[in-house]
Amino acid sequence: MAVHSFTIAHIEPLVFRVPIETPVVTSFGVMRDRPAVFVRVVAGDGAEGWGEAWCNFPAVGAEHRARLIASVLAPLIEGRTFETPAAAFAFMQEATAVLAIQSGEPGPLAQAVAGxxxxxxxxxxRRSAQPLNRFLGGADVGRVRAYASGLNADEPERLAxxxxxxxxxxxxxxxxxxxxxxxxxxxTMRQTFGDETELMVDANQAWNTDTAMRMGRLFEPLAPKWLEEPVRADASIETWQSIARGCGVPLANGENLRGAAEFSAMTASxxxxxxQPDIGKWGGISGCLTVARHAxxxxxxxxPHWLGGGVGLIASLHLLAAIGGEGILEVDANPNPLREDLILGFPEMADGDMLIPEGAGIGVAPDLSALKRYAVDIPS
Structure with missing residues (x-):
């Protein structure tokens, strides 16, 4: 990966909301539409790229993250020159560190930086004319393993x-x-798909320690590949270790961790x-590249965790392809035009794998013409 210095000329956050017929239900909340914050960055030489910030919750999350980008971060880095993306990431983190404390919003600011x-x-x-996974130093692979996620509690086997x-x-x-x-x-899922199918379960931080261990033992005969976030993501390392010893099912965590130190501690535990770091919640590519390699x-x-629009999903695909290993890509199963229908160049699935888009960068981009009717104006 050869990176030449670059100047940030312009940053533009774009907010979209698409109505849905069936709400997405979790143990902690409900999504009644599908939002996205797509981020367009333009360099001084005219090169441009697309990112995405996590914004699912609360209901006003998309508009809020976009205003943070427009009012706080864009003025910080527009006109500045950086030697590497990691240098720009570090600058944004450092420049907003006190603001994150003062405002009580380290999460939203981290999401804006990530986008x-x-x-x-x-x-x-794109400027180097390479697919992102190759630009990151990954092997020349054409696909990654993937799984359908977000299957709600109301007859999940039907959507599956x-x-x-x-x-x-x-x-x-x-x-x-x-x-x-x-x-x-x-x-029912096991009966529907058989013993050889990889099944996972996600509790979305729903339980206490005793319930997590009891449910893990009850799940064990059905052989889920992992139990995700059985307790609060910020529970102590000792709590996570205790559950791991008494659970019976391997554990997964990471979408709600924030910062290299937290990921390092969880990895070492x-x-x-x-x-499961989420590139739109913390770290973007710069932070999560290091976290993933260390893991x-x-x-x-x-x-990688992802439950948003198509830009962040395909960026996650490229990062997973670059890292390699036995990981699988999370792909939300619930209807969301912002994930695929309104994304130019969205790749196909092939026998359990998602194909890597051809072309430079992430290889996809929002279809801005088709997206016009879902656009949300952000006050300046």
Whole structure:
């Protein structure tokens, strides 16, 4: 990866919201539409790239993250020259560190920074005429393994069967809706897809320690590949280690961790077998590249979390392809035109794998003409 210095000329956050018929339900909240904050970065030489900031919650999250980008971060770095994307990422982190404390918003600011960082990497890879995974030093691979995620508690096997027809071979269901319902759903999924199919469960931080261990033991005969976030993501390392010893199912965590130190501690703890940083929540490519490499070097599988629009998903695909290993890509199974229908160049699924788009950078871009009717104006 050869990076020449670059100057940030312009940063533009774009907010979109698409109505949906069926809300996306988790143990902690409901999404009644599908939002996205796409971030366009333009360099001084005219090269441009696309990123995406996480914005699913709260209901006003997309507009808020976009205003942080426009009012706080864009004025900080427009006109500045950086030697590497990591240098721009470090500058944005440092420049907003006190503001994050003062405002009580370290998460939203980290998400805004992440969206810009992804766009910078995409811009530089496009400028070098390389796919992002190759620009990051990854092997020349054409696809990555993927799984259908976000299967709600209301007959998840029905949506999973439709996704199987679309080429998916691995599935993750949401749990945390009561012991009987959770077990019935996992049993039905196992009966529907057989013993050889990889199934995962995600509790979205729903339980306390005792419940997590009890549910893990109940799930164990049904052989889920992992149990994700059975307790709060910020529970102590000792709590996670205790659950790992008494659970019976390998643990996954990471989408709600923030900062290199937290990821390093979780990786070193031995408590999780699968680490799941979300490039739109913290770190972008710059932070998560280091986190993912450290995880793989430590014997922990890197499985990127993503439950947003298509820009962040395909950036996650490229990062996973660059890292390699046994990780699998999370692909939301719920309808979301902002993920695929309104993204130019969105790749296909092929027998459980998602193909890597051809072309430079992430290889996809928002279809701005088609997206006009879903655009949300952001006051200056």
């Amino acid at each position: 810009i960082d992804i766009a910078i990497w995409d811009m530089l890879a 069967s439709r996704k199987a027809e679309a080429g998916f071979r691995r599935f993750k269901i949401k749990v945390g809706f009561g012991e009987e319902r959770d077990l019935r759903n996992l049993e 031995g408590a999780v077998r699968y680490l 793989v070097d430590s014997g922990v599988t890197y499985c």
